[in-house]
Every structure is written in structure tokens, then in C-alpha cells.
Amino acid sequence: MIAILTSGGDAPGMNAAIRAVVRSAQDAGHHVLGVPNGYAGLMEGNYLHLGQRSVDGIMYRGGTMLGSARSVEFKTKAGRQKALANLHAAGATALVVVGGNGSQTGAYALEQMGFPVVGIASTIDNDLLGTDVTLGVDTAINIAVEAIDRLQTTAGSHRRAFLVEVMGRDCGYLALQAAIAGGAEAVAIPEVETHPERIEATLRQAHERGRRGGIVVVAEGAKYNAEALAAWFKADGAQLGYELRTITLGHVQRGGTPTAADRVLGSRLGAEAVRVLLEGQSGVLVGIQSGSLCTTPLGDIAGKTKTPDLSLLALAEALAL
Numbered sequence: 001m002i003a004i005l006t007s008g009g010d011a012p013g014m015n016a017a018i019r020a021v022v023r024s025a026q027d028a029g030h031h032v033l034g035v036p037n038g039y040a041g042l043m044e045g046n047y048l049h050l051g052q053r054s055v056d057g058i059m060y061r062g063g064t065m066l067g068s069a070r071s072v073e074f075k076t077k078a079g080r081q082k083a084l085a086n087l088h089a090a091g092a093t094a095l096v097v098v099g100g101n102g103s104q105t106g107a108y109a110l111e112q113m114g115f116p117v118v119g120i121a122s123t124i125d126n127d128l129l130g131t132d133v134t135l136g137v138d139t140a141i142n143i144a145v146e147a148i149d150r151l152q153t154t155a156g157s158h159r160r161a162f163l164v165e166v167m168g169r170d171c172g173y174l175a176l177q178a179a180i181a182g183g184a185e186a187v188a189i190p191e192v193e194t195h196p197e198r199i200e201a202t203l204r205q206a207h208e209r210g211r212r213g214g215i216v217v218v219a220e221g222a223k224y225n226a227e228a229l230a231a232w233f234k235a236d237g238a239q240l241g242y243e244l245r246t247i248t249l250g251h252v253q254r255g256g257t258p259t260a261a262d263r264v265l266g267s268r269l270g271a272e273a274v275r276v277l278l279e280g281q282s283g284v285l286v287g288i289q290s291g292s293l294c295t296t297p298l299g300d301i302a303g304k305t306k307t308p309d310l311s312l313l314a315l316a317e318a319l320a321l
């Protein structure tokens with residue numbers, strides 16, 4: 001019997017992964033147990049039997065039908081022992097963990113205690129090693145870009161500059177993608193030192209060139225987030241030419257309908273996780289590299305983070321003329 005949980009921040013496409021795990025496992029003659037609320041639920045032990053019909057109509061919904069949570073107790077050995085006792089008592093023989101960096105570190109810890117675990121790379125931050133893209137990031141980028149498109153129109157109408165803060169924790173991937181796709185004037189990411197005076201000069205020059213509005217995409221993990229950057233401009237008496245406004249997109253980026261790309265990715269990763277488990281493999285993360293499904297040992301990715309392609313920063317700046 002295969003158990004499945006979703007953990008960490010919810011990511012659009014998690015439901016597609018759950019559906020694929022349930023249907024692929026059932027197709028191969030295995031039952032599936034759904035664990036509510038991530039590792040917190042794993043330690044509580046009230047698991048649900050998931051049949052083919054339990055996952056009807058969930059594909060187009062954001063979030064996760066199983067719920068998610070963050071748990072400090074699971075980080076302790078005693079917490080994980082409680083979780084393992086519950087898994088054994090429920091008759092589970094393997095666990096699929098759909099989640100981001102922290103969740104996969106937890107998955108590795110369980111595997112090291114002798115329980116077979118396979119991870120599915122899922123976070124809107126796209127900061128996991130072992131995969132080019134994580135489940136949920138495509139939807140998050142598209143939501144951010146839609147918001148930027150809307151802000152572009154009002155920025156242009158009112159001659160304003162917007163500092164648009166996007167999620168991504170300590171990773172600038174989402175900000176870089178959103179900046180390029182949204183045609184932003186500048187972008188600030190955690191991986192590269194931000195110089196507020198450069199952003200000020202960029203906006204002023206855009207104004208002087210006749211741009212009616214400006215957009216600066218700021219990653220939440222950048223040294224200067226949107227609030228800090230706005231405070232710097234104010235304290236410096238920055239002459240931007242534009243009236244400045246700040247907007248934090250926040251959790252809006254994680255909500256709503258998953259894109260087709262995230263639904264397909266969730267379906268592929270879910271089916272692959274089951275295939276890998278039934279083949280006798282465990283202790284791996286299922287991801288996608290150069291378009292192909294792949295597995296990476298959890299020990300190689302746990303506790304580490306991926307750096308985005310920083311050439312995208314130069315591209316974003318070069319195209320903002």
C-alpha cells in the first residue's frame with residue numbers, strides 16, 4: 001500500500017500529482033492512502049483510503065485536496081518515529097512526498113530510518129536540485145505576469161512606477177521569469193547584490209526616454225524587498241520622474257487554476273513516482289531534466305538549493321530599453 005502526502009507551501013498541480021499516483025497505483029493493483037496535512041498529519045495517523053473516484057474533478061483545482069502543513073515536530077527523531085509507527089500500523093509500505101526543499105529533506109530523513117520514500121519536486125520557488133522545473137512554478141509565473149500586465153496599463157496611464165514583489169523565498173527564478181515575460185525595467189533577486197541607486201537611475205532614464213510607466217520586479221528574498229526599496233528611495237529623495245507605488249503579490253501567486261503545463265507535469269511526475277517505487281527504487285526525487293523524467297538520490301539534493309540561470313538577469317536588463 002502506497003501512502004501520499006503534500007507538504008510545505010501548496011503548489012498548483014499538486015492535485016494532478018495526487019490523481020496520477022492514485023490512478024497509476026490502482027492500475028497496478030496497489031491501494032493508496034492519503035495523508036492529510038503533510039508531516040503533521042503523518043504523525044497524527046488518520047489516513048484516508050483513496051480510490052479512483054476519490055480523485056475525480058481535482059485536476060483543475062489549485063492547492064491540494066490533502067491539505068498541507070509545516071511541522072516542527074517532524075524535524076525531531078521522536079516525531080519521525082511516531083510517523084513511521086503510524087505508517088506501519090496503517091499497512092503502508094512506501095510513501096510519496098510531494099513538496100519542496102524542506103519536505104524532501106524530511107523525506108530523506110525518513111528514508112534513512114529504513115522506510116521507502118520517493119519525492120515529487122513541487123514548489124513555486126523552483127529552488128530544488130534534481131529537476132529543471134518544479135510543480136507549480138509555471139502557474140505562479142503566469143499569475144505574476146498577468147498581474148504585471150495589468151499594472152503596466154495603469155502605470156502607463158498615470159505615469160507611475162510599480163515595485164512588484166513576487167514570491168520565491170531565497171530563489172530569484174520566479175522574479176527573473178516574471179521580469180522578462182512582463183517587460184520590466186529592472187529586477188532585484190537574492191542571488192545578486194541589489195544597488196538601489198542603479199534601479200533609481202534605470203527608472204529615471206526610462207522616464208527620460210519617454211516611457212510612460214515603469215515596472216521593477218523584486219524577489220521577496222532580495223536584500224531590498226519592495227518595502228525596503230521604497231524606503232530607500234524615500235530616504236534618498238530619489239528623483240525617478242514617476243510617482244512610486246508598491247505592490248506585494250503574495251499568496252495570490254499560489255492560488256487559482258493550475259496551468260496546463262503544471263497539470264501535465266504533475267501527471268507525469270505522479271505516474272513516474274509509482275513506476276519507480278514498483279520497480280523497487282526509493283530514496284529518490286522524481287523530476288524532469290531537458291524534457292525527460294529523471295531520478296536523483298534524495299541524499300544529493302536534501303538541504304541544498306539550486307541557483308537560477310543568472311544570464312537571465314543580463315537579458316532582462318538588456319531588453320529594458
Ligand code: ATP
Nearest residue numbers: 008009070071074075099100101102103105106123
Ligand atoms: P516550499 O518551497 O513551498 O516552502 P518546502 O517543502 O521547502 O516547500 P518547508 O516549510 O521548508 O517547505 O518544509 C516543509 C516541512 O518539511 C517542514 O515543516 C518540516 O516538517 C519538514 N522538514 C523541513 N526540513 C526538515 C529537516 N531538516 N528534517 C526533517 N524534516 C524537515
